[in-house]
Amino acid sequence: MKLIKWMMVVVAVAGLTTSSAWAGELEDSLLVLQHEWAQATYKTADDQKEAMFKALVDKATALSAKYADRAEPKIWEAIIRAGYAGAMGGVSSMFNAMPQMEKGRDLLLAAEKIDANALHGSVYTTLGSFYYMVPGGFIGFGDDDKALEYLNKAQAVAPDDMDANYFMGDYWLEEKEYKKAIPYLQKVIDLPDVVSRPVYSKGRKAEAVAKLKKAKKHVH
Secondary structure (H helix, E strand, O other): HHHHHHHHHHHHOOOOOOOOOHHHHHHHHHHHHHHHHHHHHHOHHHHHHHHHHHHHHHHHHHHHOOOOOOOOHHHHHHHHHHHHHHHHEEEEEEEEHHHHHHHHHHHHHHHHHHHOHHHHHHHHHHHHHHHOOOOOOOOOOOOHHHHHHHHHHHHOOHHHHHHHHHHHHHHHHHHOOOHHHHHHHHHHHHHHOOOOOOOHHHHHHHHHHHHHHHHHHHHO
């Protein structure tokens, strides 16, 4: 089950809003990546996702290099690499995708050292999602205890963030702790949309509705 979950990581990690403190050029470039990520994730046919994410990886890598001292581009490069990993198909996808996830993890750890609270604590949200979605053991670096540690940090930084709640709910769903999952997933649905990101907001809430329905089926 964990392997299947990991291969769907393309739909993960992206409820990130912009900060008015960013320089204009960097902010504009990140907004473009956010919108293109949403289009690739929620509006693109499965057989076209891999090529779209590959192009986005190139854009994100260039932006990270240009702003090497900033946490935000590293976070978004990690998110996009996760999307690329999840979009890979074929029997060799495991071996091609895992290096993308490992690179994403390393980018997030580097971003944490620069500014752990950047993008409403999205370093923590994203690391948490990586650690419970990726397989553990000899296959990958997955670790459910680390996942919960990071997701709790995300909740402490941004308790009303859409993704901080979505991934905490999804974590508990994966752990079969259905009662714990329900309030977080319900909160995602109840939160206001991110005005500047309608495609993302609609897509994430639709995922939360489906997860909530699954959780409630197991609660009597």
